[in-house]
Amino acid sequence: MASTSSSLMQLALYLLACALSARAESYSLSSSVVGTQFNDAFEYQAIADPSHGRVNYVDASTAKSKNLTYAHGDTFILRADHTSYLSSNGPGRDSVHLTTTATYSTHVVVFDIRHMPQGCGTWPAVWEVGADWPNEGEIDIIEGVNDASPNQVTVHTGSGCSMPSERAQTGSTTTTTCTSSNGDNSGCGVRDKDDDSFGPDFNSIGGGWYAMERTSSFVKVWFWPRNSGSVPGDVRNGGSGVDTGGWGTPVAYFPSTSQCDLESHLGPMSVIINLTFCGDWAGAAYSNSGCPGSCVDYVNNNPSAFADAYFDFASMRIYE
Ligand SMILES: *[C@@H]1O[C@H](CO)[C@@H](O)[C@H](O)[C@H]1NC(C)=O
Numbered sequence: 001m002a003s004t005s006s007s008l009m010q011l012a013l014y015l016l017a018c019a020l021s022a023r024a025e026s027y028s029l030s031s032s033v034v035g036t037q038f039n040d041a042f043e044y045q046a047i048a049d050p051s052h053g054r055v056n057y058v059d060a061s062t063a064k065s066k067n068l069t070y071a072h073g074d075t076f077i078l079r080a081d082h083t084s085y086l087s088s089n090g091p092g093r094d095s096v097h098l099t100t101t102a103t104y105s106t107h108v109v110v111f112d113i114r115h116m117p118q119g120c121g122t123w124p125a126v127w128e129v130g131a132d133w134p135n136e137g138e139i140d141i142i143e144g145v146n147d148a149s150p151n152q153v154t155v156h157t158g159s160g161c162s163m164p165s166e167r168a169q170t171g172s173t174t175t176t177t178c179t180s181s182n183g184d185n186s187g188c189g190v191r192d193k194d195d196d197s198f199g200p201d202f203n204s205i206g207g208g209w210y211a212m213e214r215t216s217s218f219v220k221v222w223f224w225p226r227n228s229g230s231v232p233g234d235v236r237n238g239g240s241g242v243d244t245g246g247w248g249t250p251v252a253y254f255p256s257t258s259q260c261d262l263e264s265h266l267g268p269m270s271v272i273i274n275l276t277f278c279g280d281w282a283g284a285a286y287s288n289s290g291c292p293g294s295c296v297d298y299v300n301n302n303p304s305a306f307a308d309a310y311f312d313f314a315s316m317r318i319y320e
């Protein structure tokens with residue numbers, strides 16, 4: 001009798017756990033951002049680039065009048081200036097830095113992207129960050145430099161957070177220490193294995209979908225190329241809900257463990273989209289990237305090389 005009731009109890013607990021975990025993987029659409037809605041969801045920040053890029057981030061009216069952002073139908077373009085020659089002691093190349101006014105904690109964000117900035121010296125990023133860096137964390141969803149594929153996903157935190165090197169992800173762990181500071185800003189990184197995840201390769205197939213799920217116990221990032229046969233229906237259709245339980249193994253998985261109490265390291269986050277040139281990463285990697293001359297000279301003197309330095313977003317959807 002005792003053993004029957006205890007196994008019934010175990011079964012009940014197991015079913016309850018399944019129900020709870022299934023519920024945790026289901027989210028409802030809270031914000032659908034398409035075309036001109038990007039101008040409502042995001043603020044333009046004409047700030048100095050803390051990563052010392054050869055960039056001049058412009059305000060909203062300048063961006064719109066110079067057609068650096070353009071919204072029509074289901075298209076939102078964000079680009080750099082590709083017509084101006086720059087004087088070596090003047091400001092950098094005009095570009096755009098967007099931040100959502102809303103912040104998000106437990107959520108899923110899905111980006112449908114047709115094109116990302118390409119060209120020598122480019123450093124595009126789609127990421128999330130808390131108000132108090134690094135203590136409230138940073139999650140870099142799409143980032144890379146100088147057209148080098150594949151994509152790198154990185155988490156940055158305050159002190160006391162590292163990741164196991166072996167975990168349930170398809171990408172490869174590059175670094176395991178998430179703790180970051182102004183002096184050491186590598187973070188814990190995961191490199192995708194799919195070259196289509198970044199730069200000219202991504203653009204040549206018409207891009208694809210990026211998704212990030214953040215809960216109190218993990219961060220996961222997925223990428224599906226446009227031509228993939230395994231894009232989940234709820235990702236492709238951008239409907240009223242998503243169930244991440246059906247999305248398969250992510251490219252990058254950052255679990256909460258005894259080495260990192262993730263929830264205490266991640267605050268409410270804004271989504272940021274920006275495009276800089278050279279600077280701390282693209283500039284440092286430039287000479288080994290197969291790109292000509294010096295990064296800053298190239299950016300100053302070759303405007304037409306930045307004609308393809310643009311994002312084309314079909315949508316950004318947030319589920320909570
Ligand atoms: C602005 O950019 C968009 C997207 O690249 C383009 O279709 C449009 O023709 C441009 N408008 C002007 C006035 O150049």
Ligand SMILES: *[C@@H]1O[C@H](CO)[C@@H](O)[C@H](O)[C@H]1NC(C)=O
Nearest residue numbers: 050051123124125274275276
């Ligand atoms: C984007 O802007 C942030 C500052 O908000 C900066 O730290 C980062 O390096 C920039 N990245 C790119 C790719 O412009």
